[in-house]
Amino acid sequence: xxxxxxxxxxxxxxxxxxxxxxxxxxxxxxxxxxxxxxxxxxxxxxxxxxxxxxxxxxxxxxxxxxxxxxxxxxxxxxxxxxxxxxxxxxxxxxxxxxxxxxxxxxxxxxxxxxxxxxxxxxxxxxxxxxxxxxxxxxxxxxxxxxxxxxxxxxxxxxxxxxxxxxxxxxxxxxxxxxxxxxxxxxxxxxxxxxxxxxxxxxxxxxxxxxxxxxxxxxxxxxxxxxxxxxxxxxxxxxxxxxxxxxxxxxxxxxxxxxxxxxxxxxxxxxxxxxxxxxxxxxxxxxxxxxxxxxxxxxxxxxxxxxxxxxxxxxxxxxxxxxxxxxxxxxxxxxxxxxxxxxxxxxxxxxxxxxxxxxxxxxxxxxxxxxxxxxxxxxxxxxxxxxxxxxxxxxxxxxxxxxxxxxxxxxxxxx
Amino acid sequence: xxxxxxxxxxxxxxxxxxxxxxxxxxxxxxxxxxxxxxxxxxxxxxxxxxxxxxxxxxxxxxxxxxxxxxxxxxxxxxxxxxxxxxxxxxxxxxxxxxxxxxxxxxx
Ligand SMILES: Cc1cc2nc3c(=O)[nH]c(=O)nc-3n(C[C@H](O)[C@H](O)[C@H](O)COP(=O)(O)OP(=O)(O)OC[C@H]3O[C@@H](n4cnc5c(N)ncnc54)[C@H](O)[C@@H]3O)c2cc1C
Ligand SMILES: [Zn+2]
Numbered sequence: 001x002x003x004x005x006x007x008x009x010x011x012x013x014x015x016x017x018x019x020x021x022x023x024x025x026x027x028x029x030x031x032x033x034x035x036x037x038x039x040x041x042x043x044x045x046x047x048x049x050x051x052x053x054x055x056x057x058x059x060x061x062x063x064x065x066x067x068x069x070x071x072x073x074x075x076x077x078x079x080x081x082x083x084x085x086x087x088x089x090x091x092x093x094x095x096x097x098x099x100x101x102x103x104x105x106x107x108x109x110x111x112x113x114x115x116x117x118x119x120x121x122x123x124x125x126x127x128x129x130x131x132x133x134x135x136x137x138x139x140x141x142x143x144x145x146x147x148x149x150x151x152x153x154x155x156x157x158x159x160x161x162x163x164x165x166x167x168x169x170x171x172x173x174x175x176x177x178x179x180x181x182x183x184x185x186x187x188x189x190x191x192x193x194x195x196x197x198x199x200x201x202x203x204x205x206x207x208x209x210x211x212x213x214x215x216x217x218x219x220x221x222x223x224x225x226x227x228x229x230x231x232x233x234x235x236x237x238x239x240x241x242x243x244x245x246x247x248x249x250x251x252x253x254x255x256x257x258x259x260x261x262x263x264x265x266x267x268x269x270x271x272x273x274x275x276x277x278x279x280x281x282x283x284x285x286x287x288x289x290x291x292x293x294x295x296x297x298x299x300x301x302x303x304x305x306x307x308x309x310x311x312x313x314x315x316x317x318x319x320x321x322x323x324x325x326x327x328x329x330x331x332x333x334x335x336x337x338x339x340x341x342x343x344x345x346x347x348x349x350x351x352x353x354x355x356x357x358x359x360x361x362x363x364x365x366x367x368x369x370x371x372x373x374x375x376x377x378x379x380x381x382x383x384x385x386x387x388x389x390x391x392x393x394x395x396x397x398x399x400x401x402x403x404x405x406x407x408x409x410x411x412x413x414x
Numbered sequence: 415x416x417x418x419x420x421x422x423x424x425x426x427x428x429x430x431x432x433x434x435x436x437x438x439x440x441x442x443x444x445x446x447x448x449x450x451x452x453x454x455x456x457x458x459x460x461x462x463x464x465x466x467x468x469x470x471x472x473x474x475x476x477x478x479x480x481x482x483x484x485x486x487x488x489x490x491x492x493x494x495x496x497x498x499x500x501x502x503x504x505x506x507x508x509x510x511x512x513x514x515x516x517x518x519x520x521x
Contacts, residue, residue, distance in 0.1 A: 241461030252457035254436070255486075299434040300416075301486045303463050309415055310430050343457055399453035 001196045003108050023188060024195035029202050032228030033061045035382065036220055037235055038207045038243060040064035041073040042183075043360050043367065044235035045190035045201070046375020047382070049107075052197040054376070055383035060199040061229075062191075063222065065206035069187030072237050073368065075305075075337035077260050077284070077294040079273055080369040081118045081178035083145045085134050086404050088392035089346060090141035095389060096373025100181060103372060109189030111181045112287070118178035118273040119153065121322070123167035127278055131173040145175045159269050159325050166321060167279055180273060180284060186371055210247040210357070217247070217356040231382055232357045238303065238338030240361035249353045251361070252398050253340045258297040258365050259307035261316075261334040263326070265289030279318030283326075291326060293319060297339060297365055307336040339364045346404035349377050349390035358382050359395065416484070421494050423476040435469035438481045439501055463487060465510055465517050467502055470494075483510060 002008065002021060012019050035051060037044045040062045051057040064070070080100055082093035104110050122128035131147055138145040150162050153172050162169045191201045202224070209221035210232065219228040234243045238255040265288050275282035280296035295315030298307050312334060320327045342348060342362040347370070349360050360378045363370060373389065380387035392404060416429040425431075437459050443451040460466075466486045471479050481499070483492040483506050492513065493506045502510075502520050510517055 239463075241459070242463050250454065250458040251461070252459065254459050254461050255463075300468060300484075301437075301461060301466055302489070303486050304489055308429060398457040399449050 001192070004110075024192045024201055026203065027200045029061065029063070029200065029205065029222070029224055029227050032219070033200070034059040034229070035231045035233065036060075036227055036229035037062045037233040038064075038220065039071070039234070039236040039239075040068040040187070040191065040201055040203065041071045041235065041237060042069070042186050042190065042371035043073075043237075043363065043374050043378070044233065045187060045194060046371050047233055047235060047360065047378040048194045048199055048375075049190050049197075050376045050379035051383060052194065052199060054379055057383060058197045058199055060194070061202055061227065062194065062199065063202040063205045063207065063220075063227070065204070065223075067203050068191050068201060069184055072337040072339060073187050073371070074184055075260070075335055076183055076368040077282070077292050078180040078183050078368055079118060079178070079275070079282070079284070079366075080113070080181060081175050082143050082369070083118075083120070083134060083138055083173055083175045083178070084406055085137050086346075086406060087141060088404050089406055090138065090143050092373045092377060092389045092393075093370055094141070094143050094373075095376065096370045097177065099372035099376065100369075103181075103186070103189070107189035107193045109185060109192055111185040111189050113179065113181040115177050115179040116272050116284075117156070117174065117176045118275065119148070119156065119172040119174045120275045120277060121153070121172045122147075122170045123276060123278045125170070128170045131171070134173055143175075144177055145173055148172050148174045156272055157270055157274055159323055160274070161322055161324050164321070167276070167318075169322070178273070183368060186368075190375075207243065207246070210243070210354070212248070212354055215355050217354055230356060233360065233378065233382055234352075234357065235360045235378070237340050237361060237363065237367070240340050240359065244352075244359065247352065247354045247357050251348070251359075251395065252342055253348070253362055254301055255303060255338050255340055256297045256300065257302040257304065257307040257336045258294075258339045259311060259334060259336045260292065260294040261312060261331050262286070262290040262292050263329040263331050266291070266329065269325070274322075276318065276322055279315075279322070281315040281319040281322075283319055283323065290332065291329060297341070303338055305336045305338055341365075343398065344403040345406045347374065347393055348395045349374065349381060349387070349393045350395040351381070351385075352395065416489060416491060418470060418482055418491060419494050420472040420475055420478070421480050421496050422472065422478040425472070425475050427475065431472070431474045433471045433473040435471055435479065438467040438469045438497075441500075465492070465514060467520070469497065485514070
């Protein structure tokens with residue numbers, strides 16, 4: 001596989017770009033692998049990548065029922081931040097954010113990481129107190145955040161309306177090193193790097209069953225035949241319940257629809273990400289100039305990748321108050337993804353009741369930011385049986401009462 | 415947008431008039447139950463891809479709880495019935511079977 005570089009672009013420019021090869025091959029599945037990962041979203045691909053890079057395990061297949069990155073990884077609003085409240089969250093999200101900083105170089109693939117800064121507006125006294133607490137917690141965790149005044153908010157976001165009337169801006173939690181990245185490129189970059197290590201990324205291959213002998217996983221049944229494996233990683237986000245059922249256990253997870261929408265492209269007007277959690281809306285401007293808007297999740301179980309109309313209405317209505325100038329923008333596209341919600345709004349990276357079978361899910365509305373750190377932790381867990389980053393996120397924490405409550409930090413979808 | 419009929423007051427309205435309340439027909443396991451039973455009642459969910467029985471409250475109407483049978487893949491609502499029952503009534507089950515012959519029944 002040839003490396004991408006400025007020199008390669010120049011060389012290809014001189015020969016009418018006829019020398020480019022496919023970004024990654026499309027191999028037929030083999031009979032068996034050491035490790036099979038179900039789900040070629042960001043988390044599945046990153047797991048495979050760090051299994052190879054950190055542990056030298058490369059006899060690996062990542063299989064997906066659709067196309068690579070066609071799940072939530074290609075449907076999110078790309079916010080990357082690590083200003084959570086609890087210590088285990090800060091550890092994994094900050095690890096992840098730090099890995100994002102050099103990911104383009106590591107993967108030799110431009111993921112367009114843009115550390116433009118993320119602010120979470122405080123629009124009620126209650127919310128303000130909450131963020132002051134997060135600021136202190138982040139200081140102890142070594143996560144660089146700061147509570148800023150309304151005047152500083154206005155300076156960073158000139159298009160904002162500070163005075164309400166319903167929800168005045170009382171300040172914001174500001175993380176300058178947070179930002180966005182190109183979601184598809186994250187999936188593509190990991191896939192290419194996995195293929196370069198000799199791994200198989202297999203698309204259009206749905207897993208329909210899990211085989212086990214004596215409580216130990218032995219194979220998966222797929223629409224392209226049975227594939228044997230010594231270890232199995234289930235990393236399928238909204239479809240986790242379905243895969244868990246095949247593997248014979250239940251999860252504390254429910255699948256709901258989360259939506260986003262983008263406007264027509266306009267000239268640059270906002271170069272940071274603004275989240276307004278009280279009113280359930282957030283917004284950033286893409287490199288193409290579109291305003292990217294996300295809102296709240298539906299409250300009922302859903303697998304349709306469509307959400308309810310009234311959620312968009314609520315989100316946009318609230319954002320129009322905070323950003324009056326967007327009121328006359330036309331919206332171009334709307335879409336939904338099926339997100340996997342846990343009760344404490346924290347993910348699951350865990351062993352399962354089936355020996356050799358591991359699960360990574362529950363990222364819900366906010367797992368894009370966690371892709372590198374989550375893959376790192378999951379690879380540790382699958383290779384060595386334990387991981388300092390993943391430890392607290394076991395699926396058994398619920399019965400043991402060790403919740404990692406992030407319902408405030410993850411209050412809005414992001 | 416879902417259209418639901420409240421079996422308590424008979425009103426048919428859009429989903430914005432109702433509040434979703436999660437999986438229905440859970441058996442409560444409280445103090446004295448073992449860890450497995452409690453975990454399964456408190457946290458674990460079927461999260462069905464297909465026919466789902468779920469609680470709703472007529473929040474902006476009569477305020478009462480009821481249960482809806484709905485498909486989570488197509489969003490089709492098969493019917494609603496009062497909450498004072500521990501499993502789906504036969505009438506609803508028949509209706510679902512007519513529309514989803516492959517459905518394995520309520521488990
Ligand atoms: C509208 C929206 C906005 C969001 N905004 C943000 C944000 O701003 N910041 C942030 O951090 N997070 C955000 N998220 C959340 C984030 O997108 C997800 O947490 C993350 O992408 C999950 O990645 P994943 O790899 O676990 O899942 P996915 O990318 O969904 O990958 C799972 C894969 O499993 C495959 N699969 C499922 N069933 C099977 C089967 N039976 N056999 C084979 N393959 C199967 C699917 O095809 C899919 O490709 C948002 C999500 C949505 C929907
Ligand atoms: Zn009613």
